[in-house]
Amino acid sequence: MGRLAQIGRRLAQAIRKLGSVVLFLLTMLQAMPYALRRPRLVTVQIHNAGVLSLVIIMTSGFFVGMVVGLQGYDAFSRLRQEDLLGAAAALSLIKELGPVVTALLFAGRAGTALTAEIGLMKATDQLSAMEVMAIDPMGRIVAPRFLGGLIAVPFLTAIFNSVGILGAYFVGVQLMGVDNGAFWSQMQEYVDSGDIREGIIKSLAFGGAASLVAVFEGYTADRTAEGVGLATTRTVVVTSVLVLILDYMITSFLL
Amino acid sequence: MIEIDDLRFSIAGRRIFDGLNLRIASGTVTAIMGPSGTGKTTLLRMITGQLRPGSGSVRVDGREVPALDRAGLYDLRRHIGMLFQNSALLTDDTVFDNVAFPLREHTRLPERLIRTVVLTKLHAVGLRGAARLMPSELSGGMARRVALARAMALDPDLLLYDEPFAGLDPISLGMILRLIKVNNDVLGVTSVVVSHDVEQISRIADYCYVVSGGRVIGEGTPEQLRHSDSALIQQFMSGAADGPVPFHYPASPYRDELLGGRS
Amino acid sequence: MESTPARELGAGMFILLGFASLFFLATQTTNVESYVNDKGYTVTARFEDVAGLKERAPVTMAGVTIGRVERISFDPKALNAVVSMRISPEFDEIPDDSDAAILTAGLLGSKYVGIGPGGSETYLKNNSQIQLTQSAIVLENIIGKLLFKLGMENDSSKPAE
Numbered sequence: 001m002g003r004l005a006q007i008g009r010r011l012a013q014a015i016r017k018l019g020s021v022v023l024f025l026l027t028m029l030q031a032m033p034y035a036l037r038r039p040r041l042v043t044v045q046i047h048n049a050g051v052l053s054l055v056i057i058m059t060s061g062f063f064v065g066m067v068v069g070l071q072g073y074d075a076f077s078r079l080r081q082e083d084l085l086g087a088a089a090a091l092s093l094i095k096e097l098g099p100v101v102t103a104l105l106f107a108g109r110a111g112t113a114l115t116a117e118i119g120l121m122k123a124t125d126q127l128s129a130m131e132v133m134a135i136d137p138m139g140r141i142v143a144p145r146f147l148g149g150l151i152a153v154p155f156l157t158a159i160f161n162s163v164g165i166l167g168a169y170f171v172g173v174q175l176m177g178v179d180n181g182a183f184w185s186q187m188q189e190y191v192d193s194g195d196i197r198e199g200i201i202k203s204l205a206f207g208g209a210a211s212l213v214a215v216f217e218g219y220t221a222d223r224t225a226e227g228v229g230l231a232t233t234r235t236v237v238v239t240s241v242l243v244l245i246l247d248y249m250i251t252s253f254l255l
Numbered sequence: 256m257i258e259i260d261d262l263r264f265s266i267a268g269r270r271i272f273d274g275l276n277l278r279i280a281s282g283t284v285t286a287i288m289g290p291s292g293t294g295k296t297t298l299l300r301m302i303t304g305q306l307r308p309g310s311g312s313v314r315v316d317g318r319e320v321p322a323l324d325r326a327g328l329y330d331l332r333r334h335i336g337m338l339f340q341n342s343a344l345l346t347d348d349t350v351f352d353n354v355a356f357p358l359r360e361h362t363r364l365p366e367r368l369i370r371t372v373v374l375t376k377l378h379a380v381g382l383r384g385a386a387r388l389m390p391s392e393l394s395g396g397m398a399r400r401v402a403l404a405r406a407m408a409l410d411p412d413l414l415l416y417d418e419p420f421a422g423l424d425p426i427s428l429g430m431i432l433r434l435i436k437v438n439n440d441v442l443g444v445t446s447v448v449v450s451h452d453v454e455q456i457s458r459i460a461d462y463c464y465v466v467s468g469g470r471v472i473g474e475g476t477p478e479q480l481r482h483s484d485s486a487l488i489q490q491f492m493s494g495a496a497d498g499p500v501p502f503h504y505p506a507s508p509y510r511d512e513l514l515g516g517r518s
Numbered sequence: 519m520e521s522t523p524a525r526e527l528g529a530g531m532f533i534l535l536g537f538a539s540l541f542f543l544a545t546q547t548t549n550v551e552s553y554v555n556d557k558g559y560t561v562t563a564r565f566e567d568v569a570g571l572k573e574r575a576p577v578t579m580a581g582v583t584i585g586r587v588e589r590i591s592f593d594p595k596a597l598n599a600v601v602s603m604r605i606s607p608e609f610d611e612i613p614d615d616s617d618a619a620i621l622t623a624g625l626l627g628s629k630y631v632g633i634g635p636g637g638s639e640t641y642l643k644n645n646s647q648i649q650l651t652q653s654a655i656v657l658e659n660i661i662g663k664l665l666f667k668l669g670m671e672n673d674s675s676k677p678a679e
Binding site for chain 1: 525526536537544574
Binding site for chain 1: 300303305328329330332333335336337339340341343344345346356357360361402405
């Protein structure tokens with residue numbers, strides 16, 4: 001009985017949390033016009049979310065691409081179909097690996113930074129001070145950061161994919177000796193703009209989800225050092241799980 | 256300027272205010288004193304409309320704060336400046352940008368004019384030379400003076416000070432005291448100072464309220480309070496360790512707990 | 519902390535790099551020309567069996583991709599499959615008595631449509647139908663037939679002994 005009650009309480013808690021996320025999103029959307037009238041604020045956040053994640057995204061992309069090239073070469077050489085390596089690498093990167101890995105890296109690099117930043121601003125009364133100055137922190141602080149992430153992630157994904165394909169090219173063509181022409185022509189044969197569109201849709205959804213989680217956790221963090229730390233951890237955990245769930249859902253809708 | 260009637264409020268089952276009444280007259284320095292944890296900061300947050308009371312009335316400048324909508328609140332807040340205990344400067348912006356922040360947000364002044372206003376305000380707090388510093392490069396006292404310059408940027412009618420003396424060295428403290436006094440005397444700003452530093456606040460306050468247990472337990476000029484016959488106010492004003500507010504947090508008898516273990 | 523102009527510059531470069539990557543993906547990984555969206559014209563063909571043919575599969579002529587399969591549907595009256603194909607506009611002189619076959623890339627590869635040229639002087643145009651078709655070769659059927667035929671041969675050879 002006690003166990004059942006506990007499960008019920010947990011469930012109620014989860015539903016309340018979901019509701020508070022939705023309310024948070026609505027409040028943020030209300031504050032959106034403020035941010036849109038100040039594109040400068042958004043630009044700075046694109047810099048923070050995008051430029052500062054660039055090194056990790058490009059490094060990871062190149063190595064993921066190299067692994068795909070290596071594994072793909074190993075699998076296709078067993079079937080005597082090495083020429084398909086380019087197509088397989090491009091498809092797996094564009095449709096799956098690119099959006100998912102980029103979103104996970106983004107959560108770790110930029111998402112945690114967003115949560116910690118907003119959480120600390122809250123803990124040091126900076127958000128409160130803005131309210132007293134009749135400036136809505138939702139519009140001034142939260143919305144630009146959300147937009148910055150939302151815009152940066154699809155671009156980061158495209159960069160990840162491109163670097164990844166170069167990584168696969170490097171391993172497949174340069175190291176393993178797959179025919180250069182076949183690598184690119186098979187890729188062009190099998191990848192069509194629908195695949196790229198699928199990747200872009202995913203990266204937009206993941207970027208939105210990751211940014212929303214990051215700013216929400218920061219904004220609702222407890223006003224203590226421990227609270228901000230916990231919120232940062234939750235950002236990574238929640239984003240990771242959410243991205244993987246969303247990935248399955250979007251894939252099943254689009255296939 | 257501020258009229259609070261029968262204010263009641265509780266957080267998580269703990270009663271913070273239980274029928275609080277107070278009046279703050281325009282153009283005065285009013286001190287709100289009381290032991291830590293009596294909701295003095297909460298009271299300020301109600302005056303700015305960041306918190307809504309459970310019941311009762313909070314009127315600022317004739318406007319019923321809890322009833323205001325967003326636009327009304329924001330309009331009200333443009334006439335209020337607040338100094339936070341931890342200064343709450345924007346850590347990413349320079350001292351100059353921090354003071355310029357409310358001006359840039361709320362006015363369409365050209366940058367040249369903003370510069371003039373900001374430098375004037377910084378000069379008033381004696382920190383014009385620190386305009387290019389980042390908040391992390393300031394001492395606690397300097398940060399609080401910058402925050403005060405920011406709170407004054409839009410020439411508010413009402414300035415709220417939350418524990419302005421906490422954690423300051425005597426020199427910084429003297430500066431803040433002087434600034435509060437000057438703001439009030441020269442600019443005619445109504446000031447509400449929340450503090451438990453009786454000695455300091457008595458030097459500048461026109462009128463004091465002592466809040467404890469969710470209600471006002473004493474009021475008057477500092478002089479009147481010092482000669483109050485209430486034991487509680489006496490304890491508070493003189494800073495005695497024991498009295499009506501006991502030194503010990505409620506506990507079981509010392510002897511029982513030490514000898515009896517946890518039975 | 520960097521100044522705002524520096525960060526704006528960084529953000530701008532980042533967006534440019536992102537667009538360059540998108541451009542790279544759009545042009546290097548996909549064959550834009552062979553993927554015709556609204557351009558070109560549609561022809562249909564009816565097959566008894568399209569097993570394994572997928573939408574967007576290439577339509578080829580002499581091994582060159584000239585279009586893509588747009589839609590595959592089932593005609594409940596004629597009980598056969600209707601395949602509509604979008605042909606790129608530059609291939610507008612395909613004789614209207616050409617035939618269409620569903621072919622397989624390699625032994626187990628993916629299915630595609632191959633058009634064999636006819637000799638007519640009039641050409642396929644929008645919404646025309648290819649009359650001559652050859653269905654997909656389903657490997658199981660062939661093996662089945664082969665085994666059956668082998669069995670028959672064995673049977674018929676026995677009495678001759």
